[in-house]
Amino acid sequence: MVEQPDLFGPKHKWCAYCGGHATTSSHVPGKLFLDEPFPVNLLSVSSCERCNNGLSNDEQFLMCLIDSVLSGAAGPAEVRRLRSRKTLERDLRLSRLVHDVMEKTPTGVIARLDPDRLSRVSKVLRFIAAGHLARATGRTTRPDSLLAGFMPLETMTEPQKVDFERGQRHWQEQVLRRGRLLVQANAPYFVYAGVVWCNVQDSRYRYSLVKVNKDLEVRFVFSEFLACRVWRNPALPSPAKRRRR
Numbered sequence: 001m002v003e004q005p006d007l008f009g010p011k012h013k014w015c016a017y018c019g020g021h022a023t024t025s026s027h028v029p030g031k032l033f034l035d036e037p038f039p040v041n042l043l044s045v046s047s048c049e050r051c052n053n054g055l056s057n058d059e060q061f062l063m064c065l066i067d068s069v070l071s072g073a074a075g076p077a078e079v080r081r082l083r084s085r086k087t088l089e090r091d092l093r094l095s096r097l098v099h100d101v102m103e104k105t106p107t108g109v110i111a112r113l114d115p116d117r118l119s120r121v122s123k124v125l126r127f128i129a130a131g132h133l134a135r136a137t138g139r140t141t142r143p144d145s146l147l148a149g150f151m152p153l154e155t156m157t158e159p160q161k162v163d164f165e166r167g168q169r170h171w172q173e174q175v176l177r178r179g180r181l182l183v184q185a186n187a188p189y190f191v192y193a194g195v196v197w198c199n200v201q202d203s204r205y206r207y208s209l210v211k212v213n214k215d216l217e218v219r220f221v222f223s224e225f226l227a228c229r230v231w232r233n234p235a236l237p238s239p240a241k242r243r244r245r
């Protein structure tokens with residue numbers, strides 16, 4: 001049903017993120033954002049050691065941040081998801097990094113991120129999107145050539161939500177017609193208002209690739225809570241232009 005190009009698949013020679021020699025592979029998204037049993041055929045990309053290892057602290061930060069906000073937790077002991085609770089109880093520095101920015105409000109807990117914490121979140125989102133883009137386009141995608149934005153689904157206005165979920169119907173139909181669906185092979189997916197969302201794991205992670213102004217934008221949602229979109233930095237030359245020079 002779904003055919004996926006194998007460019008930058010886990011056995012590819014070159015790192016999907018930097019174009020260097022690939023010696024390993026990374027999952028997209030990192031497994032810590034999902035629950036066991038993990039989905040079969042979890043998307044992965046070939047990567048070098050440096051790109052693969054540079055990320056895990058920031059991934060843990062984002063995972064614990066999401067789970068703490070979702071639990072309305074003022075401290076590690078109140079975090080409901082076991083994996084995050086254990087990580088926070090083990091790592092005091094991380095726990096401080098997460099819980100120092102938590103703020104109780106009448107409706108729950110919110111996190112106010114300073115520039116350091118924002119850049120950690122942004123880095124993780126840009127790497128995830130770069131992984132999706134590399135698999136979809138067969139081109140190395142440098143995470144630092146991307147821009148990322150995120151907000152909780154529940155704080156979106158109705159028009160924002162419709163725009164986020166629907167993307168651009170025309171592009172999605174074209175992709176479906178060509179039979180080269182830019183989603184993970186064999187993953188369950190669902191169509192929302194004509195847009196394909198790949199549901200990697202129920203209530204944990206879904207993503208979609210949407211064409212916006214001739215560029216692919218990657219959208220994904222963690223835990224049906226944090227809605228993210230990542231797009232190419234328009235201030236940088238496009239990969240095609242760079243090649244011609």
Ligand SMILES: [Zn+2]
Pocket residue numbers: 015016017018019020047048049050051052
């Ligand atoms: Zn690399």
